[in-house]
Each structure stands twice: as C-alpha cells, then as structure tokens.
Amino acid sequence: MSRLFRTKNSSRIALFLLCGLFNSLSLAQQNTLLQDIPNSYTSFENLVNMPDGRAMGSGNAVDIDSVGNIWVFERCGANSCSGSDVDPIIKFSPEGEPLTSFGAGMFVFPHGIIVDDEDNIWVVDAGVEDGVKGNQIFKFNQQGEILIELGQPGIRGDGPNQFNEPSDLAIGPDGTLYIADGHINPESNRRIVHLTADGEFIEAWGGKGNGPLQFECPHSLAVDSQGRIYVGDRTNNRLQILSPEGELLAIWDHFGRPSGVRIHNDMLYVVDSESRQEEGAYGYNPGWHRGIYVGTLDGIVTDFIPDPDPQGGTSFPEGISVDVNGVIWGASVGDRKVTKYIKN
Numbered sequence: 001m002s003r004l005f006r007t008k009n010s011s012r013i014a015l016f017l018l019c020g021l022f023n024s025l026s027l028a029q030q031n032t033l034l035q036d037i038p039n040s041y042t043s044f045e046n047l048v049n050m051p052d053g054r055a056m057g058s059g060n061a062v063d064i065d066s067v068g069n070i071w072v073f074e075r076c077g078a079n080s081c082s083g084s085d086v087d088p089i090i091k092f093s094p095e096g097e098p099l100t101s102f103g104a105g106m107f108v109f110p111h112g113i114i115v116d117d118e119d120n121i122w123v124v125d126a127g128v129e130d131g132v133k134g135n136q137i138f139k140f141n142q143q144g145e146i147l148i149e150l151g152q153p154g155i156r157g158d159g160p161n162q163f164n165e166p167s168d169l170a171i172g173p174d175g176t177l178y179i180a181d182g183h184i185n186p187e188s189n190r191r192i193v194h195l196t197a198d199g200e201f202i203e204a205w206g207g208k209g210n211g212p213l214q215f216e217c218p219h220s221l222a223v224d225s226q227g228r229i230y231v232g233d234r235t236n237n238r239l240q241i242l243s244p245e246g247e248l249l250a251i252w253d254h255f256g257r258p259s260g261v262r263i264h265n266d267m268l269y270v271v272d273s274e275s276r277q278e279e280g281a282y283g284y285n286p287g288w289h290r291g292i293y294v295g296t297l298d299g300i301v302t303d304f305i306p307d308p309d310p311q312g313g314t315s316f317p318e319g320i321s322v323d324v325n326g327v328i329w330g331a332s333v334g335d336r337k338v339t340k341y342i343k344n
Contacts, residue, residue: 228243263297
C-alpha cells in the first residue's frame with residue numbers, strides 16, 4: 001500500500017507530507033496560469049439531442065451503460081424539477097438520439113446517477129419538498145420500474161432509513177452502497193452512509209466541520225477496487241480518503257475544489273467546477289484553475305483538463321463519469337450540456 005495511505009492517528013502527518021510534495025504545483029495554480037501538467041484529452045460537446053419540445057436542464061448526473069447508451073438525470077429543463085411534469089431520466093443512444101425517459105413528478109433536485117454492473121440505474125435526489133418528495137435514492141431497471149426505494153419521501157433526518165439532501169452514491173467491490181449524505185444547505189447532513197446492496201443500514205461516519213472526518217459538503221464519492229472511499233469534501237476544498245471501515249486514511253488538498261469524483265481501472269478522476277478567486281455563490285478557492293484531474297490512487301496527478309473559461313460562470317462540467325473505454329463524460333449546470341473527453 002502506498003505511503004500516502006495512513007492510519008487515522010497519522011493522517012495529519014500524511015497531510016503535511018502531501019502539502020510539501022505539491023507545494024510547487026499550488027504556487028502555479030493561479031486562475032490565469034496553468035500548472036505544468038499535461039492535458040492529453042480532446043473535448044467534444046453538444047452530444048445529445050433532447051426529445052421534441054424539450055430543453056436540457058441543469059445537471060451534474062451522467063453515466064454510460066454497458067452498450068454505450070448515455071443516461072442523463074437533468075433538472076426538468078430548468079434547475080429544479082419542482083412542479084414539473086417532464087421526465088428527468090433520459091436514455092440516449094451512443095449517437096445521442098433519445099430512446100426512452102421516465103421519472104416525471106418523482107424528483108425535486110436531480111443530483112446523481114450511477115449505472116451498475118447489471119445496467120440498472122441508480123439516481124439521487126438532493127432536493128426536498130417537505131412531507132411530499134425528495135431526500136431519496138432509487139434503483140430502476142432500464143424500463144423505469146422501481147427495484148429499490150431508499151429514504152422517506154420529503155422527510156429530513158439522520159436515522160437508519162433517512163437522508164437529508166443526499167448528493168451521490170457509489171457501489172463498493174462487495175456490492176454494498178455508500179451515500180454522500182449532505183449538500184450545501186446548513187440543515188443538511190454531513191456524513192457518509194454505508195448500506196447493504198439491498199439498502200439496509202450498516203453504519204454512518206462523519207459530521208459537520210473542517211477537521212479530519214468532518215465535512216462541509218460531501219458532494220461526491222467513489223470507491224476503488226480495495227474498498228477505499230474517496231470523498232469530494234467540496235466546501236472544504238479537499239478529498240478525504242477513508243478505509244472500508246470508515247477510518248480516515250488521508251486528506252488531499254491538491255485536487256482543487258472537488259465537485260465530482262469517479263474511479264475507473266484504479267485511476268482517479270476529479271472535477272473541480274467551482275474554484276474562484278472571489279468568494280460567491282459558486283465557490284471560493286483562490287489560486288486554483290478549474291478543470292478535471294486524472295491521477296493515480298496514491299495521489300499523483302498525471303493529466304489536467306483545464307476549464308477554458310476559468311473566470312466565467314458555471315459552464316464547466318460539475319459531474320463526471322468514466323465509461324468502460326476510459327472516456328470521461330461531463331454534465332454541466334450552467335450551460336446545460338453533455339461533454340466527453342477522449343484521450344489522444
């Protein structure tokens with residue numbers, strides 16, 4: 001195991017080592033100056049055609065199934081599905097043509113989608129209409145039939161079958177589920193929830209704050225082949241790496257301000273969609289250039305795909321996925337499009 005993975009008692013030592021190791025990169029990562037890391041990817045935009053009469057909504061949820069179909073969980077043509085009667089879960093062909101859709105009236109704030117190894121579709125609703133809907137996670141088959149329903153519709157809580165604005169889901173190598181339970185609102189949870197493959201509660205870790213194993217916005221997470229959990233603690237501008245038992249292994253602050261985290265073939269993919277010089281509604285992390293980091297599981301960045309407009313709004317992808325061929329797919333909130341990045 002790499003020296004960058006430590007026990008909980010030595011995690012702060014690992015952090016200091018990492019800060020020294022990447023200090024030269026941090027100095028170079030001004031929003032007007034790119035760090036000296038190669039970008040071996042080419043981007044392709046506007047890849048899907050919405051169904052007739054539909055506009056793409058904001059979203060950070062895209063994934064690819066085993067035959068190359070593109071699945072998007074968008075916010076009903078706007079930035080919320082509240083009051084909408086359109087289907088936010090849309091399946092597109094590999095060529096970007098709409099094939100099917102479902103989920104009308106079920107969701108408030110679409111925020112995550114995962115296609116599992118059996119091509120079932122998991123979606124995460126980070127919004128809530130109190131007592132009505134939201135705060136839930138669903139597993140569908142490709143025909144839109146509900147296979148598993150987690151959480152209590154419209155109920156906020158931190159109990160065994162409750163969430164409070166969950167953001168993302170990952171599936172471990174043993175099939176168990178990990179939930180990033182918490183978003184940006186002050187009253188939401190700040191924890192990682194571990195469930196069985198069928199959604200039964202096992203345990204939960206973490207709490208609100210900026211110390212070790214504390215979170216301000218656990219926005220995304222991914223699990224590697226050894227069961228280690230990589231949490232994008234976005235508002236704290238860092239990744240936290242946990243053991244399968246929830247023990248803190250390391251804290252990394254050299255991946256910017258992580259909005260999306262994915263792992264493919266034990267390579268780490270992290271998108272920073274929010275780093276900005278000035279504090280505001282869409283993040284604050286001065287000195288960092290937004291973009292997608294590609295790296296090894298010991299924290300070495302091998303590629304960086306820069307945001308071409310680092311001083312702009314929310315045009316860069318917030319959520320990403322990686323398909324079986326290692327192609328990176330992104331979904332954006334601001335310009336509401338799907339982008340893919342192919343390695344040269």
